[in-house]
Every structure is written in C-alpha cells, then in structure tokens.
Amino acid sequence: MADNAARARQELALLLRRLNVELDAVGQRFADRHGLNRTDVRALVAIMDAARRGEALTAGRLGEAVDLRSASVTALVDRLEKVGHVRRVRDPGDRRRVGLEMSDAAMAAGAEHFGGLAHDLVAAMEGYTDGELDVVRRWLEDMTAVIARHSRGEAES
Amino acid sequence: MADNAARARQELALLLRRLNVELDAVGQRFADRHGLNRTDVRALVAIMDAARRGEALTAGRLGEAVDLRSASVTALVDRLEKVGHVRRVRDPGDRRRVGLEMSDAAMAAGAEHFGGLAHDLVAAMEGYTDGELDVVRRWLEDMTAVIARHSRGEAES
DNA sequence: GTCGATAATCTCGATCGTCGAGATGTTACT
DNA sequence: AGTAACATCTCGACGATCGAGATTATCGAC
Numbered sequence: 625m626a627d628n629a630a631r632a633r634q635e636l637a638l639l640l641r642r643l644n645v646e647l648d649a650v651g652q653r654f655a656d657r658h659g660l661n662r663t664d665v666r667a668l669v670a671i672m673d674a675a676r677r678g679e680a681l682t683a684g685r686l687g688e689a690v691d692l693r694s695a696s697v698t699a700l701v702d703r704l705e706k707v708g709h710v711r712r713v714r715d716p717g718d719r720r721r722v723g724l725e726m727s728d729a730a731m732a733a734g735a736e737h738f739g740g741l742a743h744d745l746v747a748a749m750e751g752y753t754d755g756e757l758d759v760v761r762r763w764l765e766d767m768t769a770v771i772a773r774h775s776r777g778e779a780e781s
Numbered sequence: 782m783a784d785n786a787a788r789a790r791q792e793l794a795l796l797l798r799r800l801n802v803e804l805d806a807v808g809q810r811f812a813d814r815h816g817l818n819r820t821d822v823r824a825l826v827a828i829m830d831a832a833r834r835g836e837a838l839t840a841g842r843l844g845e846a847v848d849l850r851s852a853s854v855t856a857l858v859d860r861l862e863k864v865g866h867v868r869r870v871r872d873p874g875d876r877r878r879v880g881l882e883m884s885d886a887a888m889a890a891g892a893e894h895f896g897g898l899a900h901d902l903v904a905a906m907e908g909y910t911d912g913e914l915d916v917v918r919r920w921l922e923d924m925t926a927v928i929a930r931h932s933r934g935e936a937e938s
Numbered sequence: 939g940t941c942g943a944t945a946a947t948c949t950c951g952a953t954c955g956t957c958g959a960g961a962t963g964t965t966a967c968t
Numbered sequence: 969a970g971t972a973a974c975a976t977c978t979c980g981a982c983g984a985t986c987g988a989g990a991t992t993a994t995c996g997a998c
Contacts, residue, residue, distance in 0.1 A: 632914060633903040639921045640902075644804045646925055647797070649932035661984075684946060696985050698948055703984095720946050720993045741931045745797075746790040748927045749920075756916045757789060759909075763917045764796045766905045768803055774898045775806035818955075841975060853956050855977055860955090877964045877975040 640767065654737045659707070666690045667700055668709060671726050672734055680713070680723040797924065811894045816864070823847045824857055825866060828883050829891055837870070837880040 655665045670689040674681040681689070687697040701724065704710045709730035715721035726734075749757065812822045827846040831838040838846070844854040858881065861867045866887035872878035883891075906914065 629911065630903065632911070632918075633906045634899065636906065636914060636918055636921065637899045637902045639918065639925065640800075641804070643797075643921060643925045643928065644801055646928040646932050647801045648805070650928060653932055653934060663984080682946080693986055694947060695949080695987075699984070718946095718994075722947070741928065742791065742794045744927045744931065745794045745924060746787065748923050749790045749793065752916075752920065754786065754789070756920075757793065759913045759916050760920045761789075761793060761796065763906075763909065763913075764793065764800060767902060768796065768800045770901045770905045771800065771803040771807060771898065774901065775803050775810055777810060820955075839975080840977095849955095850957055851976060852958075852978080856955070875965070875975090879976065 650738075650741060654734075657737075658733065663690060663692070663700060664704060667704065668726070668730065668734060671710060671724055672731070675726060675731075680725060682715075683712075683722045683724065686724060807895075807898060811891075814894075815890065820847060820849070820857060821861060824861065825883070825887065825891060826895075828867065828881055829888070832883060832888075837882060839872070840869075840879045840881065843881060 651665050652662070655661060660668075667686060667690050670686060671681050674685075683697050683701060684694075686701075687694060690700075692700065701710065701712065705712060708727055711725045711727065713723040713725055715723055752760075808822050809819070811817075812819060817825075824843060824847050827843060828838050831842075840854050840858060841851070843858075844851060847857075849857065858867065858869065858879075862869060865884055868882045868884065870880040870882055872880050909917075
C-alpha cells in the first residue's frame with residue numbers, strides 16, 4: 625500500500641501541473657481578447673495588484689515585477705498607454721518618478737475576466753466544509769513553499 | 782460567519798494564483814539555466830510527456846500542443862536540434878511525417894530539474910493522511926474543471 | 939548656490955521569435 | 969496517371985526585448 629500512497633501523491637503533483645497549464649491558458653485568452661501579449665498581461669496584473677494595495681507602481685518597480693530592462697519597460701508602457709489601459713502620471717513630490725495608473729476601462733475588463741473566474745471558483749467551493757478547506761489551504765501553502773524554494777534555485781533534501 | 786467563509790474561499794483562489802506564479806518561475810529558471818526561451822521549455826515538456834505515454838510526437842502535433850504555426854515549429858525544432866536536445870526522425874511508414882525524439886542528455890536534465898521538484902512535493906505530502914489528500918484531489922479536480930471552462934471561453938453562471 | 943554623484947527614464951540600433959504566404963515533397967483516392 | 973489533401977520547410981517581414989548611452993531630475997557636500 626505504500627506504493628499506492630506514493631503514486632497518489634505523484635498524481636496530485638501532476639494535477640497541480642495540469643491546473644497550472646489551464647490557468648496560463650486563461651491568461652492567454654485574456655491577452656488574445658484584448659490584443660495584448662503575455663508580458664502586457666503580467667504588467668497589468670502587477671499594476672492592478674499594486675493598486676489594490678493602495679500603491680501606485682512606478683515604471684522602475686514595474687520593470688522589477690515583470691523582470692524587464694528599462695528599455696523594454698518604456699516600450700511596454702508605450703503600448704499599454706496607446707490603447708488606453710494605463711496613464712503616465714508624474715509624481716509631484718519626486719519629479720523623476722513616473723507613476724502608472726490603470727484606466728477604469730482596463731480595470732473593469734480585468735475584473736470581468738479574472739473576477740468572473742474568481743467568482744466561479746468560490747462557487748465551486750460551496751460544497752466543501754470549513755475543515756476541508758483548511759486542509760486544502762494548508763496543502764496549498766506547503767506546496768507553494770516547496771515550489772518557491774525551487775524557483776529560487778534552493779534545492780532541497 | 783458567512784462573510785468569513787466567503788473570504789476564506791477567495792483567499793484560496795489567491796493562493797492558487799500565487800502558486801501559479803511560482804510554478805511559472807520554476808519553468809523560467811529551467812529555461813535560463815539551459816539557454817532556452819519559454820516556448821522551447823513548453824515544447825520539451827510536451828515531447829517528454831508524449832514520450833512518457835510511449836508516443837513519438839511529430840512536428841505537427843507539437844505545433845498544436847504549443848499553439849504555433851508550422852513556420853515557427855520549424856524554427857523551434859531547429860533551435861532544439863542545434864543544441865542537441867531533440868533529433869528529427871523521418872517516419873518510415875509516412876515519409877511526410879517528422880518524428881521528434883529527445884536526447885538522453887535533455888531527458889536527464891529535465892528529470893533532474895522537474896523530477897527533483899516532484900520528489901520534494903511528494904515528500905511535503907508525507908504528513909497528510911489519505912483522507913486529507915482525497916479532499917485535496919477532489920478540490921484540485923473541481924478547480925481545474927472551472928478553470929478549464931474559462932480558458933475555453935465558456936463562462937459560467 | 940554650485941558641482942559631482944545618484945536615480946529614473948528614454949532613445950537608438952541590433953538580435954531573435956513568430957507569423958503569413960508560398961514552395962516542396964509525400965500519400966491517398968479514383 | 970492525375971489530382972487533391974497533407975506535412976514540413978523556406979523566405980521576407982514584423983514586433984518584443986535587450987545593451988549601451990543620452991537625458992532629465994534630485995540630493996548632499998562644500
């Protein structure tokens with residue numbers, strides 16, 4: 625039975641990868657619908673997340689978040705600004721900085737797409753008890769910790 | 782308490798996204814280490830998965846798997862063949878087809894990187910009971926189903 | 939205040955991945 | 969044989985990204 629148990633755990637790892645693929649496909653679909661590429665979407669998500677935390681992302685910070693050089697960030701922001709998804713806003717306090725604000729239209733589009741997914745996910749969790757969801761949460765946190773270590777190159781065991 | 786329950790479920794959705802980001806980072810790291818781009822990695826994974834199922838992927842099938850046109854597939858396979866990760870093998874039965882076989886070196890590199898992750902993930906599941914993992918599996922399958930629907934544009938409710 | 943150091947952003951030229959259109963070689967059907 | 973369907977490859981163009989260097993703004997020392 626130890627074999628069965630190990631196999632069950634491996635299957636969960638595969639399930640996780642399958643989920644990852646599908647989740648990427650959701651992002652790809654959003655990109656296609658709005659004529660954006662993958663980097664643009666990641667940038668919008670980063671700006672959106674920052675906005676949710678009450679911060680206005682600067683161009684430099686955005687570059688760190690999506691791992692692009694300054695030249696590429698300029699081009700990226702140019703693209704997003706041209707189609708009206710973000711605005712450049714000079715920081716009056718430190719006039720070197722350029723803040724990025726999402727337009728209401730972009731915010732609404734993002735909320736419709738990803739918010740709709742979040743809504744359906746929550747709905748699909750209706751049938752679970754609080755105790756079961758606690759188990760899931762603990763498992764997700766454990767797996768994320770392991771994956772995060774690997775993504776930074778700190779192999780384990 | 783209904784508020785708390787709803788928030789807990791939303792947090793799980795966010796955890797899932799966080800996990801997705803970290804998992805993508807693992808793939809990115811593998812790409813960096815081997816001088817590949819994201820598409821190349823996706824292609825190698827697709828070939829590897831097919832090999833695991835005992836099938837030899839053709840160039841055309843690979844194009845469908847990674848969603849590229851034939852011209853891009855040719856360039857992709859050229860890149861992978863140049864660095865010795867795959868071989869082109871004409872199908873003797875249907876000589877229009879070009880089969881793709883991974884080199885042992887590439888197979889080993891992939892196994893070391895992603896197999897190591899799988900190993901650590903399984904190890905991190907040691908502390909869970911079979912019953913708990915059943916809950917996790919059910920949850921993962923439910924979430925994947927919802928996400929897959931969204932990735933194909935079939936919105937729900 | 940003015941000068942050098944620092945920081946954030948932008949411009950320019952080059953490289954590389956992807957695509958569309960069309961060419962080439964292969965198989966299946968009649 | 970002749971033709972349609974198929975799989976892959978070649979070619980030219982476009983666009984995203986990068987590295988190096990220029991530009992503009994700020995801060996601290998004197």
